Structure formats: structure tokens, C-alpha cells
Amino acid sequence: xxxLKKIKQNAPAVxxxxxxxxxxxxxxxxxxxxxxxxxxxLGNIVFEFTWENYKRIFDPVYLxxxxxxxxxxxxxxxxxxxxxYPVAYFTANLEANRRSLAMGLIILPFWISSLLRVYGWIILxxxxxxINSLLLKFKIIDKPLTMMYNFGTVLVGxxxxxxxxxxxxxYNSIDKLDRSLLEASYDLGxxxxxxxxxxxxxxxxPGIAGGFTLVFIPALGLxxxxxxxxxxxNIFLGNLINAQIKGRNRPLAAAFSVGMIxxxxxxxxxxxxxxxxxxxxxxx
Amino acid sequence: MTKVLLQLKKVNKYYGNAHILKxxxxxxxxxxxxxxxxxxxxxxxxxxxxxxxxxxxxxxxxLLNGVSIKDLAPNxxxxxxxxxxxxxxxxxxxxxxxxxxxRVQKSLDEKELRKRVAEVLELVQMSGYEKRMTHQLxxxxxxxxxxxxxxxxxxxxxxxxxxxxxLDLKLRKYMQTELKHLQKQxxxxxxxxxxxxxxxxxxxxxxxxxxxxxxxxxxDPREIYNNPRNLFVADFIGDRNITRVEILEKNxxxxxLKLGSNIIDIKCFAAAAEDCEAGETAILAVHMDKVRIYxxxxxxxxxxxxxxxxxxxxxxxxxxxxxxxIVTVIEYQNxxxxxxxxxxxxxxxxxxxxxxxxxxxxxxxxxx
Amino acid sequence: MKAxxxxxxxxxxxxxxxxxxxxxxxxxxxxxxxxxSTAQWTGFTLDWYRQLFRDRVIAExxxxxxxxxxxxxxxxxxxxxxxxxxxxxxxxxxxxxINTVMLLPLLVPEVALGVxxxxxxxxLKLPFGYLxxxxxxxxxCTPYVYIMVQLRLKEIDISVIEAAKDLGAGRWQxxxxxxxxxxxxxxxxxxxxxxAISLDDVVISTYxxxxxxxxxxxxxxxxxxxxxxxxxxxxxTLILVGTFFIIGFSQFISKKSKQREEFN
Numbered sequence: 001x002x003x004l005k006k007i008k009q010n011a012p013a014v015x016x017x018x019x020x021x022x023x024x025x026x027x028x029x030x031x032x033x034x035x036x037x038x039x040x041x042l043g044n045i046v047f048e049f050t051w052e053n054y055k056r057i058f059d060p061v062y063l064x065x066x067x068x069x070x071x072x073x074x075x076x077x078x079x080x081x082x083x084x085y086p087v088a089y090f091t092a093n094l095e096a097n098r099r100s101l102a103m104g105l106i107i108l109p110f111w112i113s114s115l116l117r118v119y120g121w122i123i124l125x126x127x128x129x130x131i132n133s134l135l136l137k138f139k140i141i142d143k144p145l146t147m148m149y150n151f152g153t154v155l156v157g158x159x160x161x162x163x164x165x166x167x168x169x170x171y172n173s174i175d176k177l178d179r180s181l182l183e184a185s186y187d188l189g190x191x192x193x194x195x196x197x198x199x200x201x202x203x204x205x206p207g208i209a210g211g212f213t214l215v216f217i218p219a220l221g222l223x224x225x226x227x228x229x230x231x232x233x234n235i236f237l238g239n240l241i242n243a244q245i246k247g248r249n250r251p252l253a254a255a256f257s258v259g260m261i262x263x264x265x266x267x268x269x270x271x272x273x274x275x276x277x278x279x280x281x282x283x284x
Numbered sequence: 285m286t287k288v289l290l291q292l293k294k295v296n297k298y299y300g301n302a303h304i305l306k307x308x309x310x311x312x313x314x315x316x317x318x319x320x321x322x323x324x325x326x327x328x329x330x331x332x333x334x335x336x337x338x339x340x341x342x343x344x345x346x347l348l349n350g351v352s353i354k355d356l357a358p359n360x361x362x363x364x365x366x367x368x369x370x371x372x373x374x375x376x377x378x379x380x381x382x383x384x385x386x387r388v389q390k391s392l393d394e395k396e397l398r399k400r401v402a403e404v405l406e407l408v409q410m411s412g413y414e415k416r417m418t419h420q421l422x423x424x425x426x427x428x429x430x431x432x433x434x435x436x437x438x439x440x441x442x443x444x445x446x447x448x449x450x451l452d453l454k455l456r457k458y459m460q461t462e463l464k465h466l467q468k469q470x471x472x473x474x475x476x477x478x479x480x481x482x483x484x485x486x487x488x489x490x491x492x493x494x495x496x497x498x499x500x501x502x503x504d505p506r507e508i509y510n511n512p513r514n515l516f517v518a519d520f521i522g523d524r525n526i527t528r529v530e531i532l533e534k535n536x537x538x539x540x541l542k543l544g545s546n547i548i549d550i551k552c553f554a555a556a557a558e559d560c561e562a563g564e565t566a567i568l569a570v571h572m573d574k575v576r577i578y579x580x581x582x583x584x585x586x587x588x589x590x591x592x593x594x595x596x597x598x599x600x601x602x603x604x605x606x607x608x609x610i611v612t613v614i615e616y617q618n619x620x621x622x623x624x625x626x627x628x629x630x631x632x633x634x635x636x637x638x639x640x641x642x643x644x645x646x647x648x649x650x651x652x
Numbered sequence: 653m654k655a656x657x658x659x660x661x662x663x664x665x666x667x668x669x670x671x672x673x674x675x676x677x678x679x680x681x682x683x684x685x686x687x688x689s690t691a692q693w694t695g696f697t698l699d700w701y702r703q704l705f706r707d708r709v710i711a712e713x714x715x716x717x718x719x720x721x722x723x724x725x726x727x728x729x730x731x732x733x734x735x736x737x738x739x740x741x742x743x744x745x746x747x748x749x750i751n752t753v754m755l756l757p758l759l760v761p762e763v764a765l766g767v768x769x770x771x772x773x774x775x776l777k778l779p780f781g782y783l784x785x786x787x788x789x790x791x792x793c794t795p796y797v798y799i800m801v802q803l804r805l806k807e808i809d810i811s812v813i814e815a816a817k818d819l820g821a822g823r824w825q826x827x828x829x830x831x832x833x834x835x836x837x838x839x840x841x842x843x844x845x846x847x848a849i850s851l852d853d854v855v856i857s858t859y860x861x862x863x864x865x866x867x868x869x870x871x872x873x874x875x876x877x878x879x880x881x882x883x884x885x886x887x888x889t890l891i892l893v894g895t896f897f898i899i900g901f902s903q904f905i906s907k908k909s910k911q912r913e914e915f916n
Contacts (some may be wrong), residue, residue, distance in 0.1 A: 012738045013742050013750055016750060020753045020756065021753070027768035027772035028768050031768040031771060083668070083706075106672075110891060111845075111848050111898070112895065113850075113851075113895070114852055115854060115876065115888065119675075123675070123880065124675055126880060129690055132691075133692060160672075160675070218762065223760035224854045224855065227873075257764040260763065261760065261764050337817075337818075338814050338817070355815070357822075359813070359818070359822055363818075365815070367814070371814065373830060375833045375834055376813070384829070385819035388821040437819065
């Protein structure tokens with residue numbers, strides 16, 4: 001039975017749902033549809049059903065790209081977690097004034113142009129870069145080190161770009177922790193490390209899962225980082241999709257996008273399983 | 285001549301499966317100061333919110349001047365509320381806070397409004413604070429602004445939800461007198477919610493004692509204090525010793541009671557005592573501060589042993605064990621005699637100090 | 653005993669912040685280097701900035717970016733605020749639905765979102781340029797406004813809204829006289845953030861830009877792909893300075909509004 005009162009109460013939500021539905025929902029559905037269509041020799045879309053685009057994902061060359069991207073996103077998640085957890089933990093334990101300064105410094109990069117932040121690494125790591133010239137100057141090395149254009153560089157750049165997301169998610173979770181629980185644990189005889197692993201870590205799991213998700217999703221698709229730091233040798237999903245769009249192979253680009261979204265859904269599914277029954281949301 | 289202003293008729297309210305208000309029926313007279321008194325979670329605030337329109341009722345009727353208001357939105361009811369935490373608008377100054385009601389209702393032009401705001405601020409002694417922001421005010425001042433803001437609409441009823449709860453003890457006592465005075469001056473009907481019996485007894489014309497969503501007793505403060513109608517009221521209002529007794533004989537208002545190995549005679553004129561019959565177990569409730577301690581045998585008294593004596597400022601709390609029961613006595617001056625822990629003493633009290641109440645079904649499990 | 657973990661804490665945090673900001677500082681530093689190569693520091697110069705101001709293309713794309721950023725900021729402020737305020741009166745279940753839908757653009761990787769919008773807009777035969785840029789930027793900026801306004805709304809004492817109702821205000825009056833004034837600082841900060849995000853977007857703008865109308869970040873990206881030149885450093889530095897003005901302004905606003913409510 002319809003509840004008239006509820007319908008009336010919820011009526012104001014309709015325009016919002018429609019607006020977002022049109023701009024997000026329909027394009028995403030369209031991408032899925034398109035990924036099953038063919039194209040003619042000029043790159044125009046032909047309305048003819050085909051599995052071809054998906055078959056091509058399993059081409060070893062493309063499969064390698066998927067694997068690369070997945071690996072990059074997972075490693076980015078892990079690295080930002082390992083580096084970010086102590087940052088968040090220490091920051092949460094600072095006294096009020098220093099804490100807001102530290103939080104300011106963590107949040108500030110959100111406002112700084114991401115291109116600038118990637119570009120900084122080129123200046124640091126390039127063959128003629130700052131690090132190499134310093135090392136040469138102090139005669140620690142006599143030939144520039146090659147630090148650019150490999151998987152590691154892309155990983156460093158991506159982790160650097162996304163670590164503020166991880167820290168903010170972790171911080172919110174750690175900050176919410178009831179300090180008396182930790183005191184109770186010490187009081188009951190647990191050591192600092194034991195308390196950390198038995199109390200702090202499990203209770204901040206939603207923050208860890210949230211931070212991982214927030215880092216994983218963009219890490220899949222920030223093609224400008226891999227473009228600038230990875231050179232031509234390291235192809236990731238973002239670059240591949242970009243290349244297909246430029247090559248006017250839109251159905252294939254659509255199929256790769258669908259593949260990317262499936263990876264995201266996978267992580268989101270794991271996230272909701274971990275944070276089940278918990279009140280914290282990913283953003284709110 | 286009293287005129288009924290607001291009528292609640294068999295009001296019921298549920299939150300999910302919880303039955304919050306059970307068949308609440310209550311008539312509120314024009315111009316009275318009526319207090320809803322009860323422990324937290326008893327439903328008193330819910331009654332207030334139902335009258336204000338901030339909650340819908342599930343069944344029953346609410347009539348204001350004989351007209352149903354139960355389906356009216358809060359902004360359509362001529363009833364205003366003073367909220368527990370004052371709920372002053374943080375972005376508006378005192379003047380704009382007070383002027384808010386007439387402005388949104390467009391009931392006054394700016395010139396009349398200025399006059400009216402000045403009047404109500406004068407009434408609550410806040411003249412001269414118009415330009416202050418609310419965060420620059422003390423708790424007591426915010427309280428006054430909240431009252432002024434609610435009174436400016438000239439509501440038929442002013443609802444006050446534990447308005448003194450956030451104030452310190454001294455200010456609370458002072459504001460009690462102020463509020464009572466304000467009510468007399470404005471001749472507005474006040475419906476006041478509190479869990480503090482002292483506030484209720486001090487200010488109210490009538491008190492409604494509420495527990496578990498039901499009205500326990502309705503009456504003036506003296507009646508509520510002296511003649512509790514049931515065990516809950518006896519226990520909640522005033523400090524009483526609650527003991528189980530056996531009724532040996534009943535003769536109109538005279539009872540012969542057995543408490544452990546003691547037998548005493550009492551007179552009880554409370555209505556509730558009429559339901560007590562000979563041969564039954566009943567509840568004897570005696571005000572702690574009206575019991576006297578004697579060292580020598582006294583007629584019609586209870587014999588017991590002193591088990592502890594606490595000195596707390598001007599009062600002395602003595603615990604006396606009478607067979608299985610422990611009775612607390614509060615004395616303010618020197619007692620009739622000197623006694624120490626372990627001494628045998630005799631307890632007696634003036635007639636009006638004791639009430640006899642029938643045993644209720646649900647008292648079985650309680651700590652009585 | 654207690655000093656040791658504290659020293660470790662300070663050391664770790666300091667090291668982290670140094671690493672976090674070194675790349676940024678390097679960019680700024682080399683915008684003043686005379687030599688076009690980062691291999692050596694040959695002296696201070698403002699030449700690269702001069703070159704920058706003479707660059708017609710950069711002036712053009714900058715103008716486009718600003719127009720897009722400001723339009724985006726206004727649109728997403730309106731939409732995000734409207735959505736957040738709507739959640740106040742709908743049922744709890746509907747609030748959750750709105751949450752999911754509003755945050756959806758942040759859950760889809762930018763590349764996938766960009767591609768889907770590209771395909772969708774070209775199917776609709778929309779002209780690529782200002783329109784598509786503004787629409788797409790609004791799409792991913794609105795969630796930020798929504799989140800920030802929503803967080804502020806949750807802080808508002810519900811009894812303040814009830815008091816307004818009680819004093820005779822209707823639904824629109826409450827929104828106008830109570831809710832909007834109280835969330836205004838958040839809306840303003842969120843709009844500024846929207847400007848910053850829009851001005852920073854590379855991925856989606858790459859797909860949304862028209863043949864003649866590209867945005868500043870897309871242009872910078874193509875400059876960077878060509879190679880390291882101090883002109884890019886200078887440009888990035890200028891953008892950074894601009895951003896810091898925006899941050900300073902938004903900090904100023906939130907501080908002022910916090911001061912006002914400190915005692916409430």
C-alpha cells in the first residue's frame with residue numbers, strides 16, 4: 001500500500017534524484033550499452049550487438065594493463081595506509097593547537113593543483129632533476145640515476161597524490177575512538193602494542209576500509225600521473241581508455257570503462273562488508 | 285470561576301512499539317500554573333510537544349478553547365514553548381530573536397514591533413540588551429530572552445520544558461520566584477515540565493504526577509505532598525520511608541498495623557487508605573523528617589536498633605533497623621535524647637506524617 | 653620515559669610534512685631559476701613570469717577556466733545546498749537514497765565518468781565547450797558542497813528549528829530565516845572549494861573540452877608532456893598563490909562564523 005503522507009514528505013527529493021539520475025545514471029547505462037556495440041571503419045558506432053569488445057579485454061596485452069592498474073591501485077592503498085596510519089595516529093594525539101596545524105598541513109594539498117604536485121616529482125626525480133644534481137654535485141654518484149619512467153615512479157606519484165584522503169579518513173576514525181577504552185586496556189594489563197592491535201586497530205577498521213576505498217578508486221584512473229611519470233612503457237587503464245577515445249574506438253573505451261567500474265564495485269562491496277552495522281559512511 | 289482552556293482527551297502516542305502516552309486525559313484551566321512532574325522518560329516532555337504540535341498524537345483529541353488543534357501545524361497553534369536549552373537563534377541578536385515570532389507571522393508593523401519587543405524585554409528585565417548576540421549572554425539571561433521570545437506572540441498557553449535545568453542551584457531558586465511572578469503578571473497559562481519536585485511544589489497551582497506515560501495523581505501541591513494516591517507518588521514526592529505492614533484491624537480511618545514484631549495504631553485520612561482492608565498487606569509511607577527518636581519507651585511507637593548516624597550539615601540522618609526493615613530518620617535540631625550506634629530506640633511520628641497505601645500488583649518485584 | 657615516543661612522533665610527522673611539501677617547494681623555487689634546466693641554479697629571475705604574461709594562449713584558456721569555475725561554483729552551491737536541505741524533511745530511507753545518489757559521482761573513477769559523459773553528450777549532440785565543461789564540473793563539485801552543507805546541518809540544534817516552527821514560521825520561512833543564514837558560511841567555503849576543484853580538474857576536462865576551448869589544467873598538462881620548462885613552474889606558482897588567496901578567504905569566513913557560535 002502506498003503511504004500518502006510519506007510520498008508527500010519525500011516529494012521534494014524528486015528533482016534532485018532526477019537531475020543526478022540524468023547526469024550520472026543515464027551516461028553510465030549508456031556506457032554499458034555502448035560496450036556491446038560495434039563500430040565501422042571510420043570509428044562511427046554501429047548498432048549491432050557484439051561480445052568483441054569484452055573478448056579483447058582478455059587479450060594478454062590488455063589483461064596486463066588491467067593487472068597493472070589493479071596492482072597500482074592496491075599498492076597505492078597499502079602504501080598510503082602504512083605511511084598514513086602513523087601520521088593520523090600521531091596527529092590525533094597532538095595537543096589541540098599543534099593538531100589543527102598538522103590537520104591544516106594534511107588538508108592543504110587538496111587545494112594545491114594536482115598537476116603541480118606531480119610536476120614537482122619530475123623536477124625532483126628527473127635525470128637533470130634536483131636529486132640527481134645534488135648527488136652529482138657532492139660526488140656521491142658520477143652518472144645520473146634513472147629514477148623516472150617506471151612502475152615505481154608512478155606508484156610514488158599516485159600515493160603522494162592520494163595520501164591526504166587516506167589520512168583524513170583514518171584521522172576521523174581514530175579521533176572518534178573513546179580514549180577511556182585504551183586506558184581500560186592498559187589498566188587491565190595490556191601493553192601499548194597489544195592495546196594497539198587488540199583495541200585501536202579493530203576499532204579503526206571502518207577508517208582503514210574507508211581510506212582504502214577513497215584511495216583505490218581514483219588510483220585506477222589518474223592517467224595524467226602515469227602519463228607524466230611513467231612514460232610510454234607503463235600503460236595503465238586510464239591511459240588505455242584515453243588512447244581508445246583518441247583512436248575513436250569508443251565501444252572498446254566503453255568496455256574498458258565498464259571493467260574499471262567493476263573493479264570499483266568489487267572494492268565498494270568489500271568496504272560495505274567491513275563497515276556493515278557501523279554508522280560511519282564513506283563521506284558523511 | 286475557572287474556565288477550561290486546554291483539554292487532552294485520551295491522548296495516546298507511540299514511538300515504534302513503545303507506548304509513550306497512555307490515555308492521557310487532562311483539563312488545563314485558564315490562567316493557572318500547572319506542572320507536569322515525573323522522572324525522565326515518563327512522557328511529560330512528550331505531552332508538552334504534543335500540545336505544541338511538535339509531535340503528532342496517534343489517537344485522542346486536543347482541544348484549545350473547545351476547538352480541536354491536534355491536526356494543526358505548530359506554527360498554526362497559539363501556543364508557544366520555552367525550550368530546555370532555550371534554542372535561541374545563534375545568528376540573531378536579542379532584539380531579532382524576540383521579534384522573530386511577529387515578523388514571520390507578519391502580525392505587527394516595525395513600529396508596533398519595537399514597542400512590543402521593548403515591553404516584553406522589560407517584563408523579563410532584559411531592557412538594554414537588544415543589540416547583544418545570544419552567545420554574549422549568561423545562562424539566566426538567555427533564559428529570559430527565551431521567555432520573552434515566547435511571550436511576545438501572546439500565546440494562550442506558554443509551555444516550559446525544564447527551563448531551569450541548565451542553571452545553577454542559586455539562580456534556579458531565584459528564577460522560580462521570578463517565573464511565578466511573571467505568570468501572575470501576564471495572567472498567561474503556564475504548563476511547566478520538570479523532574480524536580482521542589483520546583484513543582486514551589487511554583488505550581490496544580491501538579492500532574494506522571495510515570496510510564498500515565499497520570500498518577502493530579503492535585504494542588506499540598507495534596508500531592510501530603511496525600512499521595514499511590515506508591516509511586518509517595519515514593520517520588522518527598523523523602524519517605526516505605527515499609528510493608530500487615531493490617532490487623534480497620535475501623536474507618538483507624539488502623540492497627542503490624543510491622544515486624546511491633547504493633548501500632550495509626551489514623552489515616554488519605555483516600556488511598558480506604559482501599560486497604562484488614563488482613564491485607566499494605567504500604568506504610570512515613571516522611572523521613574517527621575519521625576522522632578526516643579530513648580525511653582513511648583506509647584504507640586516502633587522499637588528498633590540504631591545502625592548508623594550521618595551528620596550532613598544542618599541535618600542528621602539516622603538509620604534504624606526494625607526487624608527486617610530499615611527506617612531513615614532526618615532530624616534538624618538536637619534530638620530528644622542521645623543515642624549511639626547499637627542503641628535500642630523508639631520511633632514515633634505525628635499523625636499527618638504517615639500514609640497507608642494498598643499494595644499494588646507491580647510492587648511485588650520492587651525493592652519495597 | 654615519556655620523552656621518547658614523543659620525540660619519535662615529532663620526528664615522523666616532521667619528516668612526513670617535509671616530504672609532502674618538497675615537490676611543491678621545488679616547483680616554486682625553479683620558477684625563479686635563470687637556467688631553463690633544473691640541473692643547476694644559475695641565479696634569480698622573473699623572466700619566466702614575463703614570458704607567461706605575454707602568452708596569448710594561456711590568457712585565453714585561463715579565461716575559459718575562470719568562467720567555467722565560477723559558473724560551476726554557483727551551480728553546484730545551489731544544487732548541493734538544495735539537496736542537503738531537502739534531506740531535512742524527507743524520511744530516513746529517502747535521506748540514505750539521496751546520500752548515495754549525491755555521492756555517486758565521487759565513487760566512479762574520473763576516467764570512467766569522463767568517458768561516459770563524453771559518449772552521452774556526443775550522443776545528445778551537445779556542442780563541446782563551455783556547456784559540457786560546466787555541466788560535468790558541476791556534476792563532480794556538487795557532492796563536495798552537499799557533504800559540507802550536510803555536515804553543518806547536522807550541527808544545527810534541532811530545537812532551534814522547532815523553536816522557529818513554534819513561533820509561527822512556515823517551511824520556507826524556516827529555510828530562509830534560520831537554516832540558510834546558519835549554513836551560509838559552509839556554502840561559501842564549499843563554493844570556494846568548488847572553484848579550486850574545477851580549476852584543478854584535468855581528467856574530465858580532457859574529454860569535455862571543445863576543439864577551440866580547452867581549460868588551463870588541460871593546457872598545462874600538454875605543456876608538461878612536452879617537457880620541463882620553468883614557464884610551467886611559473887604558471888603553477890601563480891595558480892598556487894591564487895589558490896592560497898581563496899583558502900585564506902575561506903579560512904577567514906569559517907573563523908568568523910565559528911567565533912560567533914563558540915558559546916552556543
